[in-house]
Amino acid sequence: MSSSFCELCGRPATDGKRSVLIDSTVFNVCMACSKRGKPYVSPSVGKRKTASTTFSSRVKPQRIQLTDDTVLNPEFASLIREARIKLGLSHEQLGARMNERAILLRKLETGALKPDEVFAKKLERFLGVTLYKSIKEDE
Ligand SMILES: [Zn+2]
Numbered sequence: 486m487s488s489s490f491c492e493l494c495g496r497p498a499t500d501g502k503r504s505v506l507i508d509s510t511v512f513n514v515c516m517a518c519s520k521r522g523k524p525y526v527s528p529s530v531g532k533r534k535t536a537s538t539t540f541s542s543r544v545k546p547q548r549i550q551l552t553d554d555t556v557l558n559p560e561f562a563s564l565i566r567e568a569r570i571k572l573g574l575s576h577e578q579l580g581a582r583m584n585e586r587a588i589l590l591r592k593l594e595t596g597a598l599k600p601d602e603v604f605a606k607k608l609e610r611f612l613g614v615t616l617y618k619s620i621k622e623d624e
Pocket of ligand 1: 491492493494495496516517521
């Protein structure tokens with residue numbers, strides 16, 4: 486195997502080859518020669534997503550934007566209540582489905598409690614309602 490020889494000294498790299506950077510060139514060298522350059526970490530070793538990151542500049546990072554353009558609908562209490570009734574569920578039943586406490590849902594429906602973003606998203610999913618609305622739609 487030709488690959489078993491050090492690219493610097495030419496000796497068989499019996500103790501395993503190292504990839505090092507010397508003058509921004511990658512050499513596969515023996516253990517002794519590896520001290521002459523900087524350790525080179527292959528991109529495929531450090532990052533497994535080399536292929537996809539090549540085009541990553543086109544892809545915007547996935548961010549859930551709730552705070553910028555959307556606000557909690559002030560009618561959220563009645564929205565939740567109506568959606569729940571439409572589904573024919575009691576607080577307890579809905580709570581059980583959502584793995585939340587019924588008392589929490591009661592408080593939401595009276596407006597005593599405001600759902601945070603995560604909880605609102607959960608309610609939207611379970612009830613099929615939109616609790617967060619875009620500010621832009623009101624313009
Ligand atoms: Zn060598």
